[in-house]
Amino acid sequence: MKxxxxxxxxxxxxxxxxxxxxxxxxxxxAAGHQAEIxxxxxxxxxxxxxxxxxxxxxxxxxxxxxSMRIDRVIGLKFPAYLVPHPRKVIWLLHQHRTAYExxxxxxxxxxxxxxxxxxxxxxxxxxxxxxxxxxxSIYTLSRNVTERLQRCSGIASEPLYNPPAGASLFYxxxxxxxxxxxxRINPVKRQWLVIQALALCREPVCVRFAGEADNEAQxxxxxxxxxxxxxxxxxxxxxxxxxxxxxxxxxxxLGVVFPPVDEDYGYVTLEAMLSSKPVITCVDSxxxxxxxxxxxxxxxxxxxxxxxxxxxxxxxGDRRRAATMGExxxxxxxxxxxxWENVVEKLLC
Amino acid sequence: xxxxxxxxxxxxxxxxxxxxASQILPVLAGRHEVVAWTDQDQVxxxxxxxxxxxxxxxxxxxxxxxxxxxxxxxxxxNHGGIHGGIWQVSRRHPGIxxxxxxxxxxxxAMVFLRTLERxxxxxxxxxxxxxxxxxxxxxxxxxxxxxxETMAQRFPLTREAVWGSLGVITxxxxxxxxxxxxxxxxxxxxxxxxxxxxxxxxxxWLAARGAASGPPYRLVVFGYLxxxxxxxxxxxxxxxLGERQQFRLDICGQLWDxxxxxxxxxxxxxxxxxxxxGFLPDGxxxxxxxxxxxxxxxxxxxxxxxxxxxxxxWDYGLPTLVTRTGWYASLPEDAIAFVRPEHEVAxxxxxxxxxxxxxAAFRAMGERGRQALKKHDLGNYVDAMxxxxxxxxxxxxxxxxxxxxxxxxxxxxxxxxxxxxxxxxERASQELFTMCVGKADDRDS
Numbered sequence: 066m067k068x069x070x071x072x073x074x075x076x077x078x079x080x081x082x083x084x085x086x087x088x089x090x091x092x093x094x095a096a097g098h099q100a101e102i103x104x105x106x107x108x109x110x111x112x113x114x115x116x117x118x119x120x121x122x123x124x125x126x127x128x129x130x131x132s133m134r135i136d137r138v139i140g141l142k143f144p145a146y147l148v149p150h151p152r153k154v155i156w157l158l159h160q161h162r163t164a165y166e167x168x169x170x171x172x173x174x175x176x177x178x179x180x181x182x183x184x185x186x187x188x189x190x191x192x193x194x195x196x197x198x199x200x201x202s203i204y205t206l207s208r209n210v211t212e213r214l215q216r217c218s219g220i221a222s223e224p225l226y227n228p229p230a231g232a233s234l235f236y237x238x239x240x241x242x243x244x245x246x247x248x249r250i251n252p253v254k255r256q257w258l259v260i261q262a263l264a265l266c267r268e269p270v271c272v273r274f275a276g277e278a279d280n281e282a283q284x285x286x287x288x289x290x291x292x293x294x295x296x297x298x299x300x301x302x303x304x305x306x307x308x309x310x311x312x313x314x315x316x317x318x319l320g321v322v323f324p325p326v327d328e329d330y331g332y333v334t335l336e337a338m339l340s341s342k343p344v345i346t347c348v349d350s351x352x353x354x355x356x357x358x359x360x361x362x363x364x365x366x367x368x369x370x371x372x373x374x375x376x377x378x379x380x381x382g383d384r385r386r387a388a389t390m391g392e393x394x395x396x397x398x399x400x401x402x403x404x405w406e407n408v409v410e411k412l413l414c
Numbered sequence: 415x416x417x418x419x420x421x422x423x424x425x426x427x428x429x430x431x432x433x434x435a436s437q438i439l440p441v442l443a444g445r446h447e448v449v450a451w452t453d454q455d456q457v458x459x460x461x462x463x464x465x466x467x468x469x470x471x472x473x474x475x476x477x478x479x480x481x482x483x484x485x486x487x488x489x490x491x492n493h494g495g496i497h498g499g500i501w502q503v504s505r506r507h508p509g510i511x512x513x514x515x516x517x518x519x520x521x522x523a524m525v526f527l528r529t530l531e532r533x534x535x536x537x538x539x540x541x542x543x544x545x546x547x548x549x550x551x552x553x554x555x556x557x558x559x560x561x562x563e564t565m566a567q568r569f570p571l572t573r574e575a576v577w578g579s580l581g582v583i584t585x586x587x588x589x590x591x592x593x594x595x596x597x598x599x600x601x602x603x604x605x606x607x608x609x610x611x612x613x614x615x616x617x618x619w620l621a622a623r624g625a626a627s628g629p630p631y632r633l634v635v636f637g638y639l640x641x642x643x644x645x646x647x648x649x650x651x652x653x654x655l656g657e658r659q660q661f662r663l664d665i666c667g668q669l670w671d672x673x674x675x676x677x678x679x680x681x682x683x684x685x686x687x688x689x690x691x692g693f694l695p696d697g698x699x700x701x702x703x704x705x706x707x708x709x710x711x712x713x714x715x716x717x718x719x720x721x722x723x724x725x726x727x728w729d730y731g732l733p734t735l736v737t738r739t740g741w742y743a744s745l746p747e748d749a750i751a752f753v754r755p756e757h758e759v760a761x762x763x764x765x766x767x768x769x770x771x772x773x774a775a776f777r778a779m780g781e782r783g784r785q786a787l788k789k790h791d792l793g794n795y796v797d798a799m800x801x802x803x804x805x806x807x808x809x810x811x812x813x814x815x816x817x818x819x820x821x822x823x824x825x826x827x828x829x830x831x832x833x834x835x836x837x838x839x840e841r842a843s844q845e846l847f848t849m850c851v852g853k854a855d856d857r858d859s
Contacts, residue, residue: 116814116849117821123845124838169482177481180506181814184580188811188849195852 066098066413067134069127071148072141072158073107078279080249081332082142082158084230085206089139089156089412092405098413103127105145109161112176112185115144119192122147139412140200143189147196154412155200156225157210159329164189165217166327172252173326193218204411207330209351225411226403229332231308235339237391238316240384243271243301244345244377245318247311247333250278254325256287258347262373264294268381270374272322275303275314315340320363320380320387324373327351338362338398343390345376356401362394416800417447419480419509421500422489424450424467425458430638430722431491431514438607439465441796449483453499472499480507485803490575491515492717494524501525505578508813510803512583516593516718516740517570520562527556544569563642567715570595578813581806583799585720586741593718598816600809602802606741607795608725610787619704619730626705629660631769634706634732637723640670644712644737644758646678651762653682657770663710666691666702703730708769708776710762714755716740725790728783733776735765749783751776812850819846 070093072086086102093100105122108114122144127135128151138153140146143161146153164186167173176182197203197220204225205211211222229235248254259272278284291300306314315321321337324347331352337344338356344363346353359365366376380387420439423432435450436458442448443465450465457467470476480486486509490497501521504511515521526536533556540548548569554560572595576582579599584590587603610616626632639645645665652658665688669675672690679688694702703709709727713719716739724742727734728749736742738752751768753761769776822842826835 113814113817116818119849120818120822120842120845123849124841178478180475180477180480180503181508182477182481184508184810184813187807188814191811191852192849195848 066136068093068098068100068137069135070102070139071145072104073145074104076106088230092409096409112179112181115185116188119144119147137413153200154202156412157205159210160193161189207352208355210329225408227408228403229335232339235312235336236316237341240319241317243273243318244320244322245273245314246322247275249276251283258324259322260290261370263296263299265370265374266378268378270377270381271299273301273303275306277305318342323353325350328353338394341391341395343387362390362397415446417483419483419486420448420450423496424452425461429496431489441792472502475503485509485807492521494521494529498525498529508578508580510581510806511576511579514719516572516589517566518575519566519569519571522571539574540569543573563715573597580810586744588744589718589740600806604795604798605790606720607792608787608790609792611729622704630662631707633661633663633708633710635665635710637667639667642713642715644714645675647758648710649678649682651759653684655763655766660770663688664691666694668693709734712737714739728787731780731784733780746786749786815846815850
């Protein structure tokens with residue numbers, strides 16, 4: 066089979082979606098097919114650019130290449146999943162979230178700040194309702210995304226879990242005195258919430274952040290908060306790290322803190338489980354809640370600095386409990402049977 | 415319940431639309447969540463108690479707050495000073511535009527030439543809608559070669575006022591159709607709203623009028639008396655009428671050129687019959703209208719506006735002469751006496767003679783006008799406005815898609831020969847149409 070994986074991306078920004086597309090491509094090839102990733106550049110600002118890119122996607126013809134039929138198209142992200150194809154399946158990572166549940170989010174909302182935001186939002190919603198059902202099958206990254214798609218667009222779908230990249234390489238080591246928080250730095254991931262929580266911790270909790278900021282202003286804002294709260298001794302910014310370094314950071318951590326806003330899926334949770342580490346997340350964090358069992362594989366805190374501080378204090382002060390939770394998390398991951406083979410079988414059937 | 419942004423002049427602005435807003439908004443706010451946005455320096459305190467009032471700067475509106483609402487409703491009329499800020503917001507933030515005037519050239523001339531001091535935009539706008547002829551006449555207008563009234567009739571610029579809107583509300587579909595300025599957005603024609611005075615009080619007015627029975631019969635002209643109110647024709651008709659001594663004419667309101675009208679009255683020897691009353695305080699309006707016998711409410715040329723004065727005349731059961739043009743032409747034949755624009759003097763005189771011959775027939779005409787007000791019920795108007803706004807908002811994807819269609823056309827024209835662009839245009843058109851309204855089977859379901 067010739068399989069084209071369609072996704073969208075912002076040039077120079079690499080995150081979970083890009084890793085997933087790469088993993089899928091490798092898995093499809095490993096299953097004996099030919100696969101390529103077609104990444105369409107996406108620009109969401111100003112909003113008037115968005116309908117242009119939607120139309121551009123609709124006008125693309127990917128039915129064949131050099132007179133050879135493309136047998137299957139797998140759409141992943143908005144607006145790339147709008148590209149028409151007679152044998153398209155969608156494995157939805159997420160819709161354009163600021164047109165939906167993040168429309169009026171105080172930190173993440175972007176369209177809402179523009180005069181044409183509402184009409185562009187409505188155009189996105191109509192296009193999703195109209196064109197997503199063109200796909201012969203609709204899967205999503207997680208139960209959270211499936212529920213959102215049903216709630217926002219009235220479209221049924223099935224969650225399809227995939228393992229993080231290099232799943233077999235994660236390992237466990239002796240915990241050191243830090244929590245690990247790997248993620249892109251932006252308001253939705255809520256590094257700022259962790260910084261505020263640190264200021265309220267009674268234990269001398271330390272956090273290592275890995276990942277780059279989406280823009281310099283966001284990085285500067287976090288750094289400023291650390292200075293103002295006098296947390297420089299307890300916060301470490303690692304920046305972009307290699308996969309190997311990341312695995313080491315997981316392995317040597319006391320646990321992982323990951324409190325994003327309504328995360329679609331969250332490899333961080335799975336990577337922590339593969340490293341036998343407990344995960345602290347929040348009640349509104351979305352995807353991680355499908356895997357973190359409160360009190361067993363981690364802690365689910367309220368989405369406030371105080372609640373998050375109490376959760377971090379709890380594991381910081383009880384290392385044995387933290388270790389037990391980590392082991393339980395690894396076992397839960399194994400029980401869920403999250404494999405690429407399963408993903409490929411579903412998407413190509 | 416909808417969350418609504420409302421943009422209009424508000425009391426105490428000297429504007430019929432501010433009065434309209436003072437009538438509509440309490441009813442609307444009782445049924446929906448409304449914020450009345452204003453760039454006025456002052457808003458009447460009693461009005462602020464009834465409706466939530468918020469301020470905005472036309473050059474820098476609070477988009478985040480505006481986008482919290484389900485829909486914005488913008489009221490546009492011909493006064494550049496009062497409506498300029500509203501238009502600036504409506505242009506960028508699509509919503510429902512309520513047209514209180516249909517010929518809006520005066521408005522755009524004031525906004526582009528005086529407020530913004532951008533003659534280039536003024537000329538480009540005329541050219542955009544009317545081609546080279548628009549630009550040519552626009553230049554002539556700027557140099558004084560063509561008058562404002564002529565420009566308003568030739569180049570109403572109605573489509574410019576509603577371009578990019580979600581929907582358009584007018585108070586006369588026929589007047590809009592006559593202009594041949596069909597907007598790209600959906601249009602609703604609603605009867606101009608007015609709350610009739612309770613019947614008991616109306617009966618009191620009829621009694622007062624009966625006690626003041628003529629002759630002489632009292633004619634009244636009322637409102638803001640600009641040049642298109644045809645006072646010259648009325649005075650000429652009165653002067654030429656053999657039975658003129660049986661009438662008295664009260665001219666109430668602010669005159670566009672009082673000295674000119676006084677000279678005309680002198681010239682025509684009407685000093686004993688015509689009384690310039692000036693702007694009447696509220697208390698005197700009731701006295702004036704309840705004792706008048708016939709109202710004269712001419713407009714020519716019409717800017718397409720509905721007339722609050724006409725509603726008031728009908729409220730008092732006053733028979734009225736109106737020009738058969740614009741919104742007025744859509745009024746019920748049996749509740750009004752029409753004057754043809756091209757035969758003004760003759761028609762006015764004919765109606766005055768008919769009045770003298772059968773005053774009771776004109777009283778019955780006034781009574782039918784009073785009955786016609788039932789169609790103009792405020793509550794029905796508010797419900798219809800909201801229903802239309804809701805349905806128009808459901809079609810909002812058409813706004814960015816139409817904008818995109820224009821951009822595509824403009825872009826392709828620059829680099830692709832028409833012979834080569836047919837396929838692309840057809841594909842793009844199909845996709846754009848579906849992006850606007852969804853697929854046919856979805857729409858059916």
